Amino acid sequence: MTGDSPLEPAIADVLAREDATAFVAVGSARQPTLRYCRPELDDGRHAVAFDGREWRVRSATDPGAAPASELADVLATDGLSGTVLTPARIPHDAALYLEDAGFSLSSTDVVARGRATKTDAERARIEDAQAAAGAGLRRGAAALATAEVVDGRLGLEDEALTAERLRIAIDEAIVAAGGFPDGNTTVSTPGDGPVRPGEPVVLEAAPREPSGYHGVLARTFVRDGEGGSERRAHVGITRSFRSAAAMLTADAQSVTAVEADLEAEVRAFGFEDGIHTRVAGVGLEPVERPRHGSATVESDAVARLDVGVDLADGRIRLTELVAVGDDVDRLGSIPRSLDPEAAVAD
Template sequence: MTGDVPLESALREALEREGASVFVHAGPARDPAIRYCLPAPELERESKRERRAVAFDGREWRVRSAADTGVDPASALADDLAADGLEGTVLTPARIPHDAALYLEGAGFSLASTDVVARSRATKTAAERERIADAQAAAGAGIRRGAALLASADVREGRLHLEGEPLTAERLRIAIDGGIVAAGGFPDGNTAVSIPGDGPVRPGVPIVLETAPREPSGYYGGLARTFVRDGDGGDERRAHVGVTHAFRSAASMLTADAQSVTAVEADLEAEVRAFGFEDEIRTRVVGVGLEPAERPNRGRQAVDAGAVVRLDVGVEIEDGRIRLTELLAVDGSVERLESIPRSLDPAALE
């Protein structure tokens, strides 16, 4: 299964602690929690629109789908559990569909909510980390392709041109998506190019390329780089140095000990402010997995060993915005996933 042994162990502990007989969830196969619970063979053949119901009784998984049963899978699963002699309390996520809850209650079960799946998803197995790394490699391939267009463009009348045509944000976005697909990933509509003003891309201003593709089994990456073609230093250089220092500081924090999301975000902001920036600093720290942003993603939630987190730092300057986004795998040490150069010069990625 996707979550593998750690999820099963956590579910057994929750069932024993709550005196429950079984864990149940239901919903479309595209629901990340459903995908996390599906055994590997089911995950490989699933249709994202197909409704599924899953159960774990501490020993084995049961999976029902409309294609298999001809009826609502939650109804079929509830009847199967009752027929197998299970009774009493069923643990479910708080957001289980209402009709699924009614089917379980109709079969004689009482329901109690648990966040055990969400908590388990915050720590990644080795297999999950490899899938995220694959998605991040595709993200890197896309950003490199966008940077290559910027580096090779000609400057004409204050605009960048490529093959005689003005270079636009849309053309850059298409190039990034093409690089992602060529690397085996799926852009998933998460690619964006931000340029100051309207019209073609201009030299001397920050151009932000960002993307969060997924790999074939559904795990996401997240990467953003800012480039300035033919820049002359100034505020963009100072802001870029501040942002890169912020990443190094946060990595040191996460290497030393588990930290809360709030603490890491505050450290990122403080590092940028140390370079003389006071306003319009934006930081975000979130987990990455079967969603582009998932737990840990708020307040006092801890970035524990085993987490893969996305660090996003941006600061507004007069000519635009400097922004960097990276993924860090935290496990005693901190590893950058797909560590492409952070340089403002797009030619540095060639």
């Protein structure tokens, strides 16, 4: 066993339990399963196998090449036979190559289960991505804070400040901080035109760092806000984060239980409808295990907590990223204030 992948002991265990000969995965280097198993892979298409002791890898950049066919032949030539375990989704041609080489296929979720918790090295990569997300949202907040009010609209550098201009500014800051926006940056405003003072603007980014791990962060800013229901919703959401952190510190919790706790805290501030909550893991994808119902948020998980409240004239939404352990740590966050100047001054 090479010890390169945190997944290896888990794969060896499931191979023994299922009386299988190897685990096989096929796809591109950007595909999360491949990236998790063999993070050193370059661009291209790859087929990898682990037999409980060593990895076998076949790669190709030529569109006509078939690395899965080569891998199937290598496994058979090396004397392996019987059942190979694969993720639930495997390219159809790869399945045929393995079957033609005499193997039967059975699915396993060993990779998805392994990705539900994070090693120290993975957490460090997520924190790098989260730092880039924070840099992006600070840039967006700075644009909102410094914009001039002209005829009831915000303008910057003699041009109207729009959601698209904010998105571009956020992405530029993410890139400058060493991240990749990955098309995951969104700016939401109540209307379609230029941003107006007094209306909530939701900024969200989920960039990745160079090895593929994501961060995620969302904030709502209101330029020249007057409080009222916006302020009340915001306080309810921030209180919900504190409650969820205490809950996760006490014991492992299901996704459903944490989402219900987040919602209950917001309801305590007088909101009955339009409450949105989501709890999920973050890693090689912006949303990954644990992410459904009874799935458990365990110690060593990195989880996103999303809470939003729909109002008559917009939405208040915040997303935090937390590392779960003996304590619950916020990762790479920025101030939660509705005032964009608070994010700039931090």
